[in-house]
Amino acid sequence: MAPHSRDEAAAPGPDPDDPRLPATSWAVLGMLAFEQELSGYDIKKWADWSLKLFYWSPSFSQIYGELKRLERHGYVTSRTVMQDDVRGKRVYAITPTGREAVRTWARTAPVETPVLKHGVLLRVWLGHLTDPTRLREIVAEHRDNSERRRAEAAVDTQAAHNETAWAYPEIALKWAERYHAAERDLADQMLRDLDDLQASGRATAPMPLAAGSASAAGAGARVAGDEEG
Amino acid sequence: MAPHSRDEAAAPGPDPDDPRLPATSWAVLGMLAFEQELSGYDIKKWADWSLKLFYWSPSFSQIYGELKRLERHGYVTSRTVMQDDVRGKRVYAITPTGREAVRTWARTAPVETPVLKHGVLLRVWLGHLTDPTRLREIVAEHRDNSERRRAEAAVDTQAAHNETAWAYPEIALKWAERYHAAERDLADQMLRDLDDLQASGRATAPMPLAAGSASAAGAGARVAGDEEG
DNA sequence: CTGGAGTATTTCTATTAGAAACACACGCAG
DNA sequence: CTGCGTGTGTTTCTAATAGAAATACTCCAG
Numbered sequence: 001m002a003p004h005s006r007d008e009a010a011a012p013g014p015d016p017d018d019p020r021l022p023a024t025s026w027a028v029l030g031m032l033a034f035e036q037e038l039s040g041y042d043i044k045k046w047a048d049w050s051l052k053l054f055y056w057s058p059s060f061s062q063i064y065g066e067l068k069r070l071e072r073h074g075y076v077t078s079r080t081v082m083q084d085d086v087r088g089k090r091v092y093a094i095t096p097t098g099r100e101a102v103r104t105w106a107r108t109a110p111v112e113t114p115v116l117k118h119g120v121l122l123r124v125w126l127g128h129l130t131d132p133t134r135l136r137e138i139v140a141e142h143r144d145n146s147e148r149r150r151a152e153a154a155v156d157t158q159a160a161h162n163e164t165a166w167a168y169p170e171i172a173l174k175w176a177e178r179y180h181a182a183e184r185d186l187a188d189q190m191l192r193d194l195d196d197l198q199a200s201g202r203a204t205a206p207m208p209l210a211a212g213s214a215s216a217a218g219a220g221a222r223v224a225g226d227e228e229g
Numbered sequence: 230m231a232p233h234s235r236d237e238a239a240a241p242g243p244d245p246d247d248p249r250l251p252a253t254s255w256a257v258l259g260m261l262a263f264e265q266e267l268s269g270y271d272i273k274k275w276a277d278w279s280l281k282l283f284y285w286s287p288s289f290s291q292i293y294g295e296l297k298r299l300e301r302h303g304y305v306t307s308r309t310v311m312q313d314d315v316r317g318k319r320v321y322a323i324t325p326t327g328r329e330a331v332r333t334w335a336r337t338a339p340v341e342t343p344v345l346k347h348g349v350l351l352r353v354w355l356g357h358l359t360d361p362t363r364l365r366e367i368v369a370e371h372r373d374n375s376e377r378r379r380a381e382a383a384v385d386t387q388a389a390h391n392e393t394a395w396a397y398p399e400i401a402l403k404w405a406e407r408y409h410a411a412e413r414d415l416a417d418q419m420l421r422d423l424d425d426l427q428a429s430g431r432a433t434a435p436m437p438l439a440a441g442s443a444s445a446a447g448a449g450a451r452v453a454g455d456e457e458g
Numbered sequence: 459c460t461g462g463a464g465t466a467t468t469t470c471t472a473t474t475a476g477a478a479a480c481a482c483a484c485g486c487a488g
Numbered sequence: 489c490t491g492c493g494t495g496t497g498t499t500t501c502t503a504a505t506a507g508a509a510a511t512a513c514t515c516c517a518g
Binding site: 023026027030033054102103107113114115116117118119120121123124128129131134138141145167168169171172174176178183186189190194197 | 252255256259262280283284285331332335336338340341342343344345346347348349350351352353354355356357358359360363367370371374396397398400401403404405407408411412415418419422423426431
């Protein structure tokens with residue numbers, strides 16, 4: 001087995017510095033840092049509402065799991081509040097230790113590459129597999145979706161603007177608004193590129209199925225060119 | 230147990246339609262659709278080189294796993310080629326069935342939301358946890374990284390332009406070039422927003438640790454406001 | 459001949475996505 | 489009043505994914 005992995009169930013108390021928690025932990029702890037008791041359900045809804053515009057919303061399973069882990073670390077405490085006589089829910093609040101930890105993370109974590117997985121672009125990249133009309137439809141739909149998300153972000157930006165103390169979320173949401181506007185415009189430009197390709201007649205036959213496609217896969221794939229035994 | 234889950238080790242032959250494979254499977258199969266025998270290693274290198282600019286590059290473990298699954302489905306075949314007398318490698322080639330399957334996927338798969346996980350934005354959103362100078366540094370570093378990726382994409386776009394038959398990858402790479410340029414410009418705009426916030430004096434004290442932060446978490450968090458038992 | 463870089467693949471663990479199951483409350487249509 | 493859908497709130501399960509590391513062998517430089 002590994003030397004001791006990166007255990008975290010060892011001591012009951014909080015860790016000395018910040019243990020290397022995944023980004024989602026910090027996101028959850030960060031939400032709690034806005035001074036408010038929140039249940040797992042609250043966090044999920046809030047994330048869906050606003051965080052998802054620039055940071056993929058975590059699943060229920062993960063949120064509840066993270067909350068338990070954060071509690072083990074002493075970063076949050078929880079209590080059960082009753083809503084009617086039988087039903088209760090567990091709400092979490094950040095501790096001073098947790099606040100310190102999330103501050104340290106925000107200050108010192110390395111600047112990482114944003115994760116982007118753009119299915120539409122993958123399909124454009126593989127454009128020779130689809131007929132041009134359908135491909136155009138796909139990109140057009142993506143453009144419309146981007147505009148929809150832009151509008152959503154604009155509404156949320158307004159909402160944040162009206163609340164004092166939401167200065168930073170407002171800046172992030174403004175960024176999201178511009179980001180999704182850019183996505184929309186990028187889609188439009190790509191639509192034009194696609195049309196130009198059509199007009200130039202080089203489309204739909206990029207990879208002759210038989211015949212001399214020897215140098216086909218070009219630069220990236222030439223690696224497989226010197227084998228045979 | 231579930232009715233029959235979505236088994237895929239059932240029949241040895243290829244599936245009737247397209248079994249619901251994850252996106253990564255299609256990405257791998259799509260690369261093989263460029264007519265070329267490729268090893269797992271080749272695919273990884275190629276993905277790192279170009280796909281990662283718009284579609285997060287899969288890990289070795291996943292690529293090798295996907296190749297085995299694709300072979301079980303009859304979408305690819307493999308053979309071992311010798312490079313010297315002892316060392317060999319396994320290269321994969323797409324089958325007609327596989328080509329048909331990836332075509333069907335490209336044509337019919339729903340247009341899905343791109344996955345974005347932007348750590349930098351998360352930290353801006355939580356800006357009140359960091360001192361403004363450090364936050365500015367983080368965003369500035371992100372801007373520089375974006376410009377670097379933009380330049381990378383520009384080089385690759387050129388390379389694709391010179392190869393015939395790379396029309397669609399070229400369009401995708403052109404998109405990537407503009408995308409990362411947009412990211413760079415968005416970071417610059419956000420830097421200005423951050424400076425404005427500083428100038429207006431509303432920074433660093435958005436969340437009074439004590440005192441009347443009753444309505445603090447605002448719109449999204451008001452959910453926890455009507456409890457107590 | 460030792461060390462590092464590149465090729466090539468496998469194994470392991472932790473993180474993450476997503477669906478589903480469960481449980482209860484509330485309002486509304488039949 | 490009975491069932492049905494919707495919303496709250498949480499847990500459990502499976503599969504997908506990221507990332508590091510182990511293995512192993514080659515070639516080249518010092």
